[in-house]
Amino acid sequence: MVSEPQQASLTADEVAARAGVSLELAKRLWRALGFPEVPDDEPFFDQQDVEAVDVLKSVVDAGVIDFDLSVNLARGMGQTMARLSDWEVSALLHREEQLKADGDGEARDPRAVVGAAVATAAEFSATFEDLLVYAWRRHLRAALARAEASTGAEDLGTTQLSVGFADIVSFTALSNTLTEEKIGDLVELFESRCADVVAVQRGRIIKSLGDSVLFVNDDPIAAYDTAEGIINVIGRDPRMPDVRVGLASGSVVTRLGDVFGPPVNMAARLTAVARRNRIIIDDATAALLPEDQFETRRLAARPVRGFGIVEPVAVRRH
Incomplete structure (x- = not known):
C-alpha cells in the first residue's frame, strides 16, 4: 500500500547520512529517478526518501547488482x-x-x-x-x-524482429482544424486501437508519438496482420483519418526499453512513400513472407533518407 505523504523535513545531506551513502550518490539516484534537484540545505525530503535510497543501497551492498x-x-x-x-x-x-x-x-x-x-x-x-x-x-x-x-544470437543485445511504423496521414494539417479537446480524443483513440491490434497479434508497442506508433513482432506474418489490422480500425473507419504503415525486418538492438537499428529507421522512412491505407515493406520482409500467401510488387525506385535509392515493395494477401 502507498504510504501517506509525510511533511518534508529533511535536507539532501540528512537523507544521505541516514541512508549511509555519500551525498553525491544520493543525488545521482535522485536525478536518475527523474526528480528535480534542490539546494542541499533545503528541507525537501522525508523518511520515504531515506527508505528509497536505502533499498537501492541494500541491493548493491548484497552484491545483487552494482551501483x-x-x-x-x-x-x-x-x-x-x-x-x-x-x-x-x-x-x-x-x-x-x-x-x-x-x-x-x-x-x-x-x-x-x-x-x-x-x-x-x-x-x-x-x-x-x-x-x-x-x-x-x-x-x-x-x-x-x-x-x-534469443540465446542463439551472437549478441544477446540483438534480436531478429519485424518492425512496424504506423503514421496518421497529414496529422499536422489535420490538427490545425481541430480543437485541443478533439486532438486529444483523436490521439487517444488512435493509440488505444493500435495497442489492441498489436496485442491481438502478440506484438509489442515500443513507443507512441501521438500521431504514430512503433511496434515489433517476432513473426513477419504477424507483423503484416498487425499492419493490416491497424489500417482496418483506423484508415477504413470513416470517422478516423487515413494511415500509412511501413514494415522492415532484420537485426535490431534492444536497449533501454527501445529498439534501434536499420529496420527501425527503414520502417519509419517507408511511411513517407506509402499510399494512404496501404502497407509498404522492405526486401527483407518480402523475402520472409510465404509466396503462396502474399503477393508482392516492387515500386519505382526512389530516394529514402539515410538509405539512398530504395525500391519499396507493396504487399497484399492473395
Missing part, C-alpha cells in the same frame, strides 16, 4: 513512472471535466475539476499500486522469456 546498474534501472523506472503519472492525471482530468460539464456543455470551474481528480486518485491509488506490481511482474516474465529465446 551503475542500479542507477540505470532507476532511470528506467523514473521515466516510466513519470509518463504513467502524467497519463493517469490527464485521463482523470478529462473524465472529471466531462462529468462536471454543465448541461449546456460548458466546463465548470477548473479548480473543481482538479479537486475531483485529486479525490479520485486518492481513492484508487492503493488498489492501482497492486495492479501496477502485477503488470510489472507479468511484463518482466515476458521480457525474460524473450531473452531466453
